[in-house]
Amino acid sequence: MALTARAHAFEPFKISEIRAEGLQRLEIGTVLTYLPISSGDTLNTATSQQAIRSLYGSGLFQDVQLERDGNALIVKLKERPAITKFKIEGNDKIGGDELKKSLKDLGLADGELFRRDLLDQVEQELRRQYYANGYYDVGIDSKVTEEPNNRVSINIKVTEGKVTKITDINIIGNHVFPTEELLKQFDLKSTNWMPFQKSDRYSKQSLSGDLEKLQSYYQDRGYLKFSVDSVQVALTPDKKSIYITINVTEGDVYKVKGTEYSGNTILNERFLKALTSTKAGDTFSRKEATDTSDRIEAALSDIGYAFAKVSPVPDVDEDKKEVTLKYVVDPGKRAYIRHITFTGNAGTNDETLRREMRQLEAAPYSKSAIERSRVRLSRLPFVESAEVNTNPVPGSDDLVDVDYKIKERAPGSVQFGVGYAGSSGFLITGQVTHTNFLGTGNRIDLSAQNNVYSHAISLSWTNPYFTEDGVAQTISMYYRKSDGVIRYSSGFNTNTLGASLTYGIPLSEYVALRAGLGFEDTAVDTFPNSSSDEILAYVINNGTQFFSYQLRTGISYDSRNRTFFATRGALHSLTADVALPGGDLEYYNIAYRAQQYVPLIWKFTAEINGTVGYVDGYGGKDTPPWENYFAGGPQTVRGYKDGYLGPRDHPTSYFNNPYGGRLRTTAQTNLIIPLPVPSDGKSTRLEAFWDIGNVFAKPSDFNVSELRQSAGVAFSWFTPFLGLLDLSYAVPLNPKPGDNQDRFQISFGTGF
Structure with missing residues (x-):
């Protein structure tokens, strides 16, 4: 500031010219650019201070002096190096x-x-x-x-030196809960024998978070006045160890006397009480009070009050150690949706995405409807992910814009590949698929498959919005030639030509009805010297050519967050397919599937997948052998050879191969394990499993002791070239003589 004081000594004068001294890299023009004065201006105390501040503010100079030579201003500068x-x-x-x-x-x-x-x-x-x-x-x-x-x-x-580690964390003043129990709530830990431990590295932010957890632990158990009195963090002179001492006062336990609601509650008190998780006589819990506030806010946001705030205010009676929880409701103004926009949808029509919306423009804001719309977008086969942002409209306190950010995946592919599956051996596949034809969301599939035991070609077209109400229509045609019902046949071949027309009718947000008609023409070839007695008897009684009309019905409930590699939600599906009277076959097939995902601690997820299926003839006709159920393998009970559980050919048969049965019941219980490497969980999955199930010739043969069990580990991965790769290793837990075991099972290419 000495330079500025020097400038103060000037008598005001009119500047005739400006010269700069001390410049090395810069030009005089650069200096004049930053000077707020020029020739002809008057230099006085105020303008000289302003000039010095401006030159320093440019960041180009480390020293600035102003001097006078007659009526010339001399600017002496020292440039920054x-x-x-x-x-x-x-x-x-x-x-x-x-x-x-x-x-x-x-x-x-x-x-x-x-x-x-x-x-x-x-x-x-x-x-x-x-x-x-x-x-x-x-x-x-x-x-x-x-x-x-x-x-x-x-x-x-x-x-850098070595990491300073926490040698000890001590809590003083706790009498109700032992220190060991309280320290379990902390992310910071004292040094132990575990290799690569990082929790013993002290940071102020981590300690602040742990103290908040400690306070929550007490206040969630009624200790409303719990406090952390002081925290001492001591660093040893050699800077290798840290000791943390926390002094606390626990206080008394407080009970809930009652609840009250104030402010503009909007909702009636009966509904508010239903959202309140605490009642008179309960131990006070800060978490329960906060959760109740969140539920009331969510309920208000679903009827348009996007910016509602609910504050739990405890009114404390110190004499009785009781708390009256007063929920102060400030709903704000009711908000409406101005615009819903989509970004990132380069290959998808706006209408295709907009029809998935459960939140509509000009309608009241609904948090749950906005989130459900996001989930519906993310479930589309041509969308990899969907994120949503809600933004208040500038200048308005009752309008909100909603923007969905879409990340698309390739909707179409032309693929050719080879694969392997336990039930069909090596296979060659070709497929043309487009899940978003011309940006409309319509799906077209043309696929062909050829392996040692079967040949197939199919064509299907699906319009998910055949009507504006969301009724889906699927038209399909197919041809299959199979050498037996499984990989190792029971000595007969089938040739099937079929077509179907099926509709999916939504009954609610999560429930849909399936209804359709189809036909099949099936020819059966048998071989006297190798066909089983069962198939020969069926052909003798019913012939070798069969034409049937099929009624396809079903109902499903699906709340999964993703259609593949889900982590939460459930799927329940009941289907009933009937070969109608008037055809050569008369049978029905009823199947039920239940799938449930339950998030657990530490990012683990439990998956329970159970199925029950039953097929039988009616009208005095037998069940077609090619409609029988089979079990064993990756889809049913791992650790047993694919399709080899259940009834076999007649004991007198030379082959004694699987023949299938009319009743199948299986269950797979999987513990989905978070991978130790970074993963989004959408393309890879590791799990430990326990499987149980079997096939029975008829319901009366069902016996719990005949259910086979296995346990093991499995890994699934969507590979870039082989499609879905499934690996599993299972140990049969109760095999019986004659069971064909197959502990390590692999299949790939089936995702094509």
Whole structure:
């Protein structure tokens, strides 16, 4: 500030010219650009101060002096030195390309002008980051070397030292809960024998979070006046250990006297009480009070009050140690949706996405409808992910815009590949698929398959919105030639030609009805010397050519968050297919499937997948053998050979191969394990499982002791070229003589 004081000594005068002295790299024009005065202006105390501040503010100069020569203004300057070389070394734990970029943005890089204050800031920030990661013994030595022509080189040398570890965490003042129990709530831990432990690295932010958890632990158990009185963090002189001491006052347990609601509640009190989880006589819990507030806010947001705030205010009676919970409701103004927009949908028509909306424009804001719309978008086969943002309209307190950010996946593919499945051996497949034909959301499938035991070709077209109300229509045609009902046949072949027309009719947001008609023409070939007695008897009684009309019905409930690799929700499906009278076959097939996903702690998920199926003839006709159920393999009971559980050919048969049965019951219980490597959970999955099930010739043969069991591990992965790859290793738990075991099972290509 001495320079400014010097400027104060000027007598005001009119500037005739401006000269600059001390410039090395800069031109006089640059100086004049930053000067707020020019020739002809009067220089006085105010304008001189303004000139000095402006030149310093440019960041180009480290020294500025104003002098007078007659009526000429002399500006004496000392330019900031330029950085010829900037180097930071030794920072293995903190830094990398991100640090270099941030330093460059600050102005610490080759070619920039040197500022000592910036270098000091960098030293402080580096030290802060090392402290946050537990390196309290870090040394940071900055060296600035002057170079010719007003230049400098800067070298920052970091000596990281060893991580400072938490040796002990002690809590003083707790009498109700033992210290060991309280420390379980902490993320920070004292050093133990575990290798690669990181929880013993102290950081102020982590400790603050742990103290909040400690307070919540007490207040959720009635200790309303619990407090943390003081915290001492002691660093040993060698900076290798940290000791943390926490002093607390537990206080008394408070009971809930009652609940009251005030403000503009909007909702009637009976409904509010239904949303309230605490009642008179309960132990006070901050969590329950907060959860109740959240539920009331969510209920208000579903009827348009997007910005509702509900605050639980405890009214404390110290004498009785009771709390009256008063919920103060401020609903704000009712909000309406102005615009719903989509971004990222380059290949999808706006209408295709908009028809999935459960939140409509110009309608009251509904948080649940907006979220349900997002889930519906993410379930579309051509959408990889969907995110939603709600933004208040500027200048309005009752309008909201909703934007869905779509990330599309490739909707179409032309694929050719090879695969392997336990039930069909090696296979060759070709498929043309488009799940979003011309951006309409319509799906077209043309596929062909050829393997040792079967040949098939199929064509289908699905319009998910055949009507504006969401009725889906699927038209399909197919041809299949199979050498037996499983991989190793029972000595007969089938040739089937069929077509169907099926509709999916939504009954509610989660429930849909399936209804359709189809026909099949099936020819059966038998071989006297190798066909089983069962199939020969069926052909003798019923012939070898069969034409049937089929009624296809069913109902399903689906609340899964994804159609594949789901992590929550449920699927219940009941189907009933009937070969109608008038055809050569008369039978019915009833199947029920239940699938449930339950999130567990530590990102584990439980999946329960059970099926029951029953097929039988009616009108005095037998069940077609090719409609029988089979069990064993990846889809039913792993660890047993694909299709080899259940009834076999007649005991006198030479082959004694699986023949299937009319009743199948299976259950797969899977524990989905979070992978130790980064994964979005949408393309890979690791699980431990327990399977149980079997097939029975008829319902009266069902016997719990005949249900086969297995346990093991499985891994699934959507590969770029082979489609879905499934690997499993299972140990049969109760095999019986004659069972064909197959512990390691692999299938791929089936995702094509």
